Amino acid sequence: MFMDKAVKYILFVSAILSIIIVLAIAFFIFRESLLAWSEIGVGEMLFRRVWRPGQDQFGILAMILGSVAVTFGSIVIGVPLAIGTAVFLGEIAPKGVREILRPAVQLLAGIPSVVYGLFGMVVLVPIVRNLGVAGNSGFGLLAASIVLAVMILPTITSISEDAIRAVPDSYRSGSLALGATKWQTITQVVLPAGRSGIIAGIILGVGRALGETMAMIMVIGNSVIFPKPLNQNPLTFFLSQARTLTGNIAVEISYATGVHESALFATGVVLFLLIIIVNVSARWLISHQSEIQTTRQS
Amino acid sequence: MIEETRNPDVLSGRLVKASNLKTRNTSQKIWFGVMWLFGLITFLILLLVIGYVLIQGAKVVDWQFLSTAPKGGLSGEGGVSTTLGTTLYLVLLTIVIATPLGVGGAIYLIEYAGEQSLKSPVLKVLIDIANFAVETLAGIPSIIFGLFGYALFVSALQFGWSLLSASLAGACLVLPTIIRTTEEALLTVPDDYRRGSLALGATKWQTLYRVILPASLPGIITGIILSVGRVISETAVFFVTLGGSHRLPTSIMDGGRSLALHLYYLAMDTRAFEKAMGTGAVLVVMIIMINLVIDFVSRKLTAGLRSR
Numbered sequence: 052m053f054m055d056k057a058v059k060y061i062l063f064v065s066a067i068l069s070i071i072i073v074l075a076i077a078f079f080i081f082r083e084s085l086l087a088w089s090e091i092g093v094g095e096m097l098f099r100r101v102w103r104p105g106q107d108q109f110g111i112l113a114m115i116l117g118s119v120a121v122t123f124g125s126i127v128i129g130v131p132l133a134i135g136t137a138v139f140l141g142e143i144a145p146k147g148v149r150e151i152l153r154p155a156v157q158l159l160a161g162i163p164s165v166v167y168g169l170f171g172m173v174v175l176v177p178i179v180r181n182l183g184v185a186g187n188s189g190f191g192l193l194a195a196s197i198v199l200a201v202m203i204l205p206t207i208t209s210i211s212e213d214a215i216r217a218v219p220d221s222y223r224s225g226s227l228a229l230g231a232t233k234w235q236t237i238t239q240v241v242l243p244a245g246r247s248g249i250i251a252g253i254i255l256g257v258g259r260a261l262g263e264t265m266a267m268i269m270v271i272g273n274s275v276i277f278p279k280p281l282n283q284n285p286l287t288f289f290l291s292q293a294r295t296l297t298g299n300i301a302v303e304i305s306y307a308t309g310v311h312e313s314a315l316f317a318t319g320v321v322l323f324l325l326i327i328i329v330n331v332s333a334r335w336l337i338s339h340q341s342e343i344q345t346t347r348q349s
Numbered sequence: 350m351i352e353e354t355r356n357p358d359v360l361s362g363r364l365v366k367a368s369n370l371k372t373r374n375t376s377q378k379i380w381f382g383v384m385w386l387f388g389l390i391t392f393l394i395l396l397l398v399i400g401y402v403l404i405q406g407a408k409v410v411d412w413q414f415l416s417t418a419p420k421g422g423l424s425g426e427g428g429v430s431t432t433l434g435t436t437l438y439l440v441l442l443t444i445v446i447a448t449p450l451g452v453g454g455a456i457y458l459i460e461y462a463g464e465q466s467l468k469s470p471v472l473k474v475l476i477d478i479a480n481f482a483v484e485t486l487a488g489i490p491s492i493i494f495g496l497f498g499y500a501l502f503v504s505a506l507q508f509g510w511s512l513l514s515a516s517l518a519g520a521c522l523v524l525p526t527i528i529r530t531t532e533e534a535l536l537t538v539p540d541d542y543r544r545g546s547l548a549l550g551a552t553k554w555q556t557l558y559r560v561i562l563p564a565s566l567p568g569i570i571t572g573i574i575l576s577v578g579r580v581i582s583e584t585a586v587f588f589v590t591l592g593g594s595h596r597l598p599t600s601i602m603d604g605g606r607s608l609a610l611h612l613y614y615l616a617m618d619t620r621a622f623e624k625a626m627g628t629g630a631v632l633v634v635m636i637i638m639i640n641l642v643i644d645f646v647s648r649k650l651t652a653g654l655r656s657r
Contacts, residue, residue: 055554059461065453066462067475069482069528072521076493079500135387143384152388154644155395161636162398163582165612166629170398173405173622201394208391234377255488262490264585265613297492297585304499304589319496323489330488 077323084320087313096317102275102299104307109314111321113277117192117293118322120278121271122260124196124289125203130253133204137211137249142237160205168269171198176270184290186281190272193289198266203256210255214248215241247336254333258326264297273298296322399633406630409623415631419611421595425621429628431597435512435605438598439587440580442516443523448573450520451527454479458528459535460557487525494522495589503590510592510604518590522583523576530575534568535561537650567650571643578639582632584609608632 087096091109099110136156140149171194180189218241226236242249272292281287294302300315300322307315417428458479466473498518508514538561546556562569584607592604593614606614608628615625 055552058554058557059457062453062457062461063465065450066457066479068450068454069486069524070475070479072524073482073485073489075501076489076497076521079497079505080493083500132387132390135384136391139384139388143381144388148388152392154640155392158399158637158640159391159395161578161582161640163584163609163612163629163632163636165582165584165609165616166402166632167398169612169616169622169625169629170401172616173626174401201398204391204394232373232377234380235373258488258490262492264490264492265588269613269616297490300492300496301585301588304496316496316500319493323493326488326490326493327485330485334484 080316080319080323083316084313087310087317090310091314091317096314097321100277104303104311104314107310109310109317111296111299111314111318113275114294114296114299114318115321117271117278118261118295118297118325120192120288120293121195121199121267121295122257124192125199125260126253126257128196129200129203129256130207132200133207133252133256134211134249136204136208137215137252138237138242140208141212141215142233142241156205156208159201160209164202164263164266165269167198167202168266171195171266171270179290182290184281184287187287187290188272188292190270191290191292192271192278195267195271195293196289198270199260199263202263202266203259206259207252207256210252211245211249214245214252217248218244251333251336254329254336258329258333261322261325261329262297264295264301267295268298268301271295271298273302296325399637402626402629402633405623405626406628406633409627410630414627418597419595425615425619425624429608429611429631431595432606432608432611432628433631434597435591436581436607436609438512438601438605439516439519439591439607440577442512442601443519443580444573444576446516447520447523447527447576451524451572452531452569454483454524455528455531455535456557458483459532460553460561483525483528486521487529491522491583491585492589494518495586497521498586498590509602510590511602512591512598512605513601515587515591516601518586519580519583522586523579526576526579527569527572530572531565531569534565534572534650537568538564567646571646571650574639574643574646578636581607581635581639582609584613588613608635 087109096109096111097115098112099108100112101108101110102113136152140152140156144152175194175197176189178189179191179194180187222240222244223236226240227233231239271294273294274292275294276292278291278293279288281290296318299318304312304315414428415433416430418431419429420427458476462476466476495518498514498521502508502514502517503510508517542560542564543556546560547553551559587607587610591606591610593606593610594604595606595611596603598605609632612625612628612632615621615628
């Protein structure tokens, strides 16, 4: 009996370890950032465009814009492909094709981000460089968005496929019985019914995109300039070099000291808060979807 | 709900518009073609990335590449032997730290949480928060784990850039993976097993140790292998906690560089792209093997479930 109790307490401690780690992460990152918030000021950090640690200028707006722009780019490229692949896997593909494509998507998720980064540097960047716009180095938001789109593809595909599979077969049968074609059933019954799961998948993809570090450092150019179009054509914005919040931390943390180091932790706080908001809304949507489905079925 | 009042109108409205069966079938054919294309593109992307890295990498990977140490500095010369060793140490240490904690936590959340939360409302709240914390941990980007590891293990506890700091931070990173896969494995163990064991007079601990854990072992192993894959491919966490020395660490207080980290330094600091591709090919082969093993284990698992 003593053994039973001892085991119970040990297991309990490991169960609440996750709580302790989350709190410790929040505590340490926030504590280390306090110096920066008080020395530099919240508004100065969040809304200043210039990041020059050597001259005590610590504005992270350029990095916020970099992260948001590259995430947006990856969503524009990746989401149609991911949802198309999910529809294909869940509704259309024959069993044999599905059994090849699904492990392939899994493998895509397992490839290290540095390998994607390297592929981007060696293959994609030279292609982008050939676009022939003055000031275009190939490194920048476009190359980074494409790399990131491939990296978030597996996340969005597998969650969307789960959402599509979770739609009860009676919905499909009902629609087909009304004379709708399979494609009409997919677009007007299955996808709307699985909508919140699919949106949750996209939001989790956004979370992954915001958090990606190494591949971004390798292809985005890491310049601390404020990203802007290279000429009159606003689309050349995506040829501009940039830096992400994650890259800012990784590149400078190993040599930063004092206020500079603290400002990097403050960058981490901003990233942490963004991710928490994104993930909590995705969780809420996923639980919301299962509620809708249980009430519908009953 | 809202959909139920709205959908029939929308549906019938659109159906009337596209009532011509021929048009609808043509549109279906076109769109199915587009969906096949999407599936094909996804598959081709994988083939392109893996194929390119393996073919380019094969030019430099041979026994000598795998068995000689990198020269270090900015030369980019030499092989990857010490980084293979560092990766192995890092994987072992991280898994040794994370597995007991993750498996233990999962056992509590599945086997004890139900009865315990009936006993005390405080415990119930704690258990709910623990579940939420696991979800949160799984979504935190790796650079934040790195930053945390840097602040706590490297600086505050003064472990420095070392295997110890890196594997402690890495353990936090893979903890949710191990917890979730173990939980799933425990849930597949039928309740009859638990009741049967308890009815024979076994204690809860004996039931766990002799009945439930053996039955859920393949699932737990899957979680561990998944975590091995994550540690091998992870770079951001170790970029800020492991140092970057090209030498083989001789104690857990020594720094080093894993294979993935080595790839990064080769590509970014040295621009030694051929060697980086070779390193990438080694990484990709490792990840493919890990995926095959996971596939094999989970097939065994489902086969085992069916035979029951």
